[in-house]
Every structure is written in structure tokens, then in C-alpha cells.
Amino acid sequence: MRKRLLWTAGGFAFAGLSGLASADGWNMPVGVTDVSREIHSLHMIIFWICVVIGVVVFGAMFYSLFRYRRSQGAEASNFHEHTTVEVIWTVIPLLILVGMAVPATATLKSMYDTTEADLDVMVTGQQWRWRYEYLGEDVAFTSNLATSREQIAGEAAKGEDYLLEVDEPLVLPAGRKVRLLLTSDDVIHSWWVPDLAVKQDAVPGFVNENWVRINEPGIYRGQCAELCGRDHAFMPVVVQAVEPERFDAWLAQRKEAAAQEALGVDRDWSLEALMERGERVYGTICASCHQPDGSGSPPAFPALAGNQALLDERDRHIDTVVNGVSGTAMPAFRSTLNPVEIAAVITYERNAWGNDTGDAVQPSTIADEWLAD
Amino acid sequence: MWQIIKSVLAAFFGVQKEARRREDFEKGRAAPFIIVGVLMAIVLVILVVLVATLAAG
Numbered sequence: 068m069r070k071r072l073l074w075t076a077g078g079f080a081f082a083g084l085s086g087l088a089s090a091d092g093w094n095m096p097v098g099v100t101d102v103s104r105e106i107h108s109l110h111m112i113i114f115w116i117c118v119v120i121g122v123v124v125f126g127a128m129f130y131s132l133f134r135y136r137r138s139q140g141a142e143a144s145n146f147h148e149h150t151t152v153e154v155i156w157t158v159i160p161l162l163i164l165v166g167m168a169v170p171a172t173a174t175l176k177s178m179y180d181t182t183e184a185d186l187d188v189m190v191t192g193q194q195w196r197w198r199y200e201y202l203g204e205d206v207a208f209t210s211n212l213a214t215s216r217e218q219i220a221g222e223a224a225k226g227e228d229y230l231l232e233v234d235e236p237l238v239l240p241a242g243r244k245v246r247l248l249l250t251s252d253d254v255i256h257s258w259w260v261p262d263l264a265v266k267q268d269a270v271p272g273f274v275n276e277n278w279v280r281i282n283e284p285g286i287y288r289g290q291c292a293e294l295c296g297r298d299h300a301f302m303p304v305v306v307q308a309v310e311p312e313r314f315d316a317w318l319a320q321r322k323e324a325a326a327q328e329a330l331g332v333d334r335d336w337s338l339e340a341l342m343e344r345g346e347r348v349y350g351t352i353c354a355s356c357h358q359p360d361g362s363g364s365p366p367a368f369p370a371l372a373g374n375q376a377l378l379d380e381r382d383r384h385i386d387t388v389v390n391g392v393s394g395t396a397m398p399a400f401r402s403t404l405n406p407v408e409i410a411a412v413i414t415y416e417r418n419a420w421g422n423d424t425g426d427a428v429q430p431s432t433i434a435d436e437w438l439a440d
Numbered sequence: 441m442w443q444i445i446k447s448v449l450a451a452f453f454g455v456q457k458e459a460r461r462r463e464d465f466e467k468g469r470a471a472p473f474i475i476v477g478v479l480m481a482i483v484l485v486i487l488v489v490l491v492a493t494l495a496a497g
Contacts, residue, residue: 147458148457148458150455150457153455154453154455157453157454157455172495176495176496
């Protein structure tokens with residue numbers, strides 16, 4: 068009876084453990100790159116080494132406790148040194164550690180080999196979004212949280228990808244080696260995508276390197292993994308890996324769109340067009356601090372609606388958005404937003420929520436007078 | 441001399457016979473042990489660097 072109980076318990080334990088290798092949410096993912104597979108198998112090898120050590124050590128201990136218990140008349144043997152035993156328990160861990168170090172070093176070597184990349188992408192952390200720049204391709208954009216405020220406030224049901232969805236994912240070609248250059252504009256962030264086995268700090272003033280070659284097209288989600296301030300939980304990473312041909316087409320289309328946007332700087336915009344564009348920019352960039360209705364969260368984030376000082380001084384308003392306010396949470400947007408976006412959002416702020424200056428700030432004004440240097 | 445090297449190796453490894461330890465402390469002087477210890481630490485560092493270079497190459 069007792070034996071059967073033991074076998075049943077053992078069977079359950081084994082089934083549970085072997086399920087670990089694939090169990091979602093319990094174990095690290097196998098991932099979709101060669102490196103992530105290597106890391107996963109390393110992790111499993113070391114896990115099983117730990118299991119064997121645990122079973123042997125605790126098995127020997129519990130066996131001794133039980134077999135040589137005092138009620139059975141066991142006598143403790145008293146000796147001080149036993150060189151052979153001491154050598155054995157020093158050599159065995161040494162061999163185990165060296166045995167783990169050899170495959171681990173091989174994996175580390177391939178993780179750090181960022182040479183011969185087909186594509187370079189600059190990843191910049193900003194409070195609280197990621198900016199992606201395809202180096203040498205004139206394509207750059209910011210990737211903002213797309214989960215609605217209603218979901219976050221608990222006023223709507225949470226979607227499937229709650230807090231793990233963005234307006235524009237990082238699009239990468241499957242099968243090509245992509246070098247990631249990571250840095251930050253403000254504080255330390257960390258770009259983490261478990262399926263790609265990449266978790267790399269983005270540190271202001273430094274450029275860290277990493278690389279991925281994604282084997283399977285698909286959407287891979289991650290988060291910022293370094294506490295970076297109030298909206299740390301609201302700057303997810305979404306990577307969309309597509310077939311190389313589709314990637315080339317996408318990149319060409321993005322280049323075309325960037326060229327069109329550059330042309331837009333020189334033409335005259337109507338107030339309505341600026342307002343419409345500005346509302347979108349405000350919603351993704353400004354609303355998280357200054358609130359969708361412009362009421363702000365004083366004193367850290369001043370109200371924009373009915374802010375007379377702001378409305379009276381147009382140049383100060385532009386300066387604040389372009390260059391930020393040092394010593395406060397207001398960042399400079401001169402490199403994050405293009406002239407059209409800056410002009411549109413300022414126009415929007417000066418004419419929304421009962422603000423009625425009638426000012427239409429032209430993109431050409433921003434480009435020529437504020438971003439010329 | 442060979443005895444000193446063996447004792448220093450045992451110290452690096454972390455296991456030494458009580459009888460040898462007693463002998464070293466009773467008969468030996470400290471200076472040779474310290475000098476051999478420093479030299480062998482340098483040898484160890486060189487060995488580690490060699491292995492790392494080999495692994496990286």
C-alpha cells in the first residue's frame with residue numbers, strides 16, 4: 068500500500084516536471100530564434116542538473132536520518148578529517164560547474180556576435196514609448212501604447228493584448244540578421260521580448276548592441292523591463308516579423324510616406340487639417356500626462372485648457388514643446404516629432420477644449436525658425 | 441621546496457591533511473609560503489586568461 072502511494076506520488080511529480088518544458092506561463096518560452104532555443108535548452112539542462120543534485124543530496128540526507136535514527140540504536144561516529152571524502156566533494160562540484168560553463172560560454176559567444184548584420188535598427192527608450200530608427204533608410208517612428216484609457220481605468224473590458232499592444236509595431240524581416248542598437252533619451256529602460264530572448268538595457272549616453280534573426284514570421288510582444296517612471300507599465304514592445312519580400316515592400320512604402328511628410332512641411336496647412344492631425348498626436352504623446360481633456364495633473368503636469376499664460380505667449384508654448392523644460396517632466400520633442408506633428412499639436416492645444424486663439428501654427432514656421440540648427 | 445608547492449596547491453584546492461598542516465606550521469617559516477602563493481596566483485591568472493582567449497578565438 069505504502070509502495071503504491073509512493074509510486075503514484077512519484078508519477079505525478081514526473082508528469083508535472085516533464086510538462087514544465089512546454090508549459091506556458093510556468094517556464095521561459097522556447098522562442099523563435101536560434102539563440103532563444105539555445106538559451107532554453109541550456110536552461111533545461113541546468114534545471115535537470117539541479118533536480119538530480121537535489122534528489123541525490125536530499126535523498127541521502129533523508130535516508131540517513133531515517134535509517135540511522137536513534138531509536139534504532141544508531142551511534143554517531145566521531146571523526147575530524149577524511150581527506151578522500153573532502154577531495155570528492157570538492158572535485159564533483161568543480162566538474163559540474165565546468166560542464167555547465169562550456170555550453171553556456173558557447174551560447175554567450177553567439178549572443179554577443181553582432182557582426183555581419185543585414186539591417187541596423189536604433190532602439191531608443193523614451194518616457195514612455197519606444198522609438199525605432201532604420202539606420203540608413205530614412206525611416207523612423209515612435210511606437211506608442213494602443214490600449215484604450217477606458218480599459219486601463221476599468222471602464223471597459225480588457226482586450227486580449229491588454230497593455231501589450233502598440234499603434235506601430237517594430238517590423239522586422241524574418242530570416243535576416245538584425246542588429247539592434249539600444250539607447251535612451253532620458254532614464255534607463257530595458258527592451259525585453261521573451262520570444263526573441265532579448266532583454267537589453269537602454270542607457271542614456273550609451274549604445275548597447277544585440278541582434279536577432281527571427282525564424283518564424285509572427286507577432287512577438289514584450290515590455291520595458293527596467294522601472295523607468297510613472298508609465299513604465301505602459302510602454303510595451305511589439306515586434307512584427309514578416310517575410311523578407313513583405314518587409315522590403317513595407318520599408319519602401321514607409322520611405323515614400325516619409326518623403327511625402329517632408330513635402331508637407333513646406334505647404335500651407337488649414338486650421339482644420341492641423342487640428343485633425345494635432346488631435347491624434349496629442350492623444351498618443353501628450354494625453355498621458357496632460358490628460359485627454361487638457362486638464363493636466365497639477366502641480367507636476369500643468370493644465371493646458373484655459374492656461375492663459377500659455378495662450379498669451381505663443382513662442383513660449385512652441386519653445387516648451389520643441390525644447391522641453393529642464394528640471395521638469397516635460398521632454399523636448401524636437402527629435403521625437405517631425406515639424407508637421409509639432410505644428411499640429413501646438414495648433415490643437417491652442418484651439419481645443421475652449422482655448423480659442425485661432426492660431427494656426429504652420430509646419431514651415433517650426434522647421435525654419437525652431438529646428439533650423 | 442616541493443613540500444611548500446604541494447601545501448600551497450592544497451590551500452588553493454581547499455583541502456589539506458591535518459598532519460601536513462601541523463608540520464608546515466611547526467617547521468616552516470611564513471615567507472616562502474607567501475612568495476610561492478603569490479607566484480602561483482599569478483600562474484593561475486595567466487592560465488585563466490589563456491583558457492578565455494582560447495575559448496574566444
